[in-house]
Amino acid sequence: MFEHLREHTMSPDLDELTTDLGVSHAAHDRSNLRWIPIRSLGQSQRETILKHLMTLSAEDRQRRFGHVISDERLAAYTQSMDFERDALFGVYDRALRLAALVHLAFGALGALPEAMAEFGISVLPRMRGRGVGSLLFDHAATLARNRGVHTLMIHLARDNASMLNIVRKAGAGITFIGGDASASLSLPADTLGSQIQELLGHQAAELDFRLKRQGLRLPT
Numbered sequence: 754m755f756e757h758l759r760e761h762t763m764s765p766d767l768d769e770l771t772t773d774l775g776v777s778h779a780a781h782d783r784s785n786l787r788w789i790p791i792r793s794l795g796q797s798q799r800e801t802i803l804k805h806l807m808t809l810s811a812e813d814r815q816r817r818f819g820h821v822i823s824d825e826r827l828a829a830y831t832q833s834m835d836f837e838r839d840a841l842f843g844v845y846d847r848a849l850r851l852a853a854l855v856h857l858a859f860g861a862l863g864a865l866p867e868a869m870a871e872f873g874i875s876v877l878p879r880m881r882g883r884g885v886g887s888l889l890f891d892h893a894a895t896l897a898r899n900r901g902v903h904t905l906m907i908h909l910a911r912d913n914a915s916m917l918n919i920v921r922k923a924g925a926g927i928t929f930i931g932g933d934a935s936a937s938l939s940l941p942a943d944t945l946g947s948q949i950q951e952l953l954g955h956q957a958a959e960l961d962f963r964l965k966r967q968g969l970r971l972p973t
């Protein structure tokens with residue numbers, strides 16, 4: 754974790770969150786920094802991603818996409834996701850439903866300038882207010898930094914209090930234009946530590962997912 758991104762301390766409702774996510778107490782010991790399994794998503798998860806997005810209310814769709822995107826447009830958006838260029842990752846609950854999703858769009862091959870990435874997030878309502886959004890934001894910043902990105906961009910509504918909190922705490926600069934806001938976070942260069950952090954996080958999340966599948970008696 755780098756200096757201007759906060760280190761997360763335990764929240765009082767940790768037990769409830771660990772139960773919802775199906776994370777063992779050992780992995781989530783109160784003496785350690787908070788950890789949740791954040792899993793990378795690939796082509797084969799398009800349907801899971803779409804299912805997650807379809808459950809978003811009109812208000813959440815407005816906040817996530819800047820307009821009330823229709824189910825048809827969500828399907829087209831999911832279909833057009835470029836898993837080679839961008840990073841998609843999320844958090845599964847203990848029933849292996851995708852409870853939170855991040856789309857980190859990289860600039861080099863897309864519409865954004867090189868060395869920039871854009872962050873988009875949705876956390877299902879029942880999981881909110883418990884630090885999941887903040888942890889996913891930190892994870893995105895680490896991933897972006899490890900890929901040589903210098904600036905992380907976030908578009909949000911001016912009245913999106915929780916997202917504003919997340920970007921403010923990370924140290925982003927924020928510009929307000931009418932009802933919208935645009936946040937920009939400068940990222941430091943990667944280090945061996947940030948690369949190892951990503952690698953270990955990835956491996957731990959895969960292990961967690963496999964164990965949950967076994968627990969649900971699904972094929973691994």
Ligand SMILES: CC(C)(COP(=O)(O)OP(=O)(O)OC[C@H]1O[C@@H](n2cnc3c(N)ncnc32)[C@H](O)[C@@H]1OP(=O)(O)O)[C@@H](O)C(=O)NCCC(=O)NCCS
Pocket residue numbers: 813816817872873874875876877880881882883884885886887888908909910913914915916918919922
């Ligand atoms: C924005 C969103 C991702 C936040 O997720 P989350 O898991 O609730 O975030 P966190 O629990 O980490 O909370 C982030 C901060 O906001 C605060 N917060 C949470 N809910 C809040 C609320 N209703 N009002 C004000 N602040 C709130 C938290 O206390 C926390 O601040 P803290 O670190 O000082 O305690 C989630 O609400 C969401 O998916 N919204 C719909 C889509 C969206 O708005 N996307 C953002 C634009 S891409």
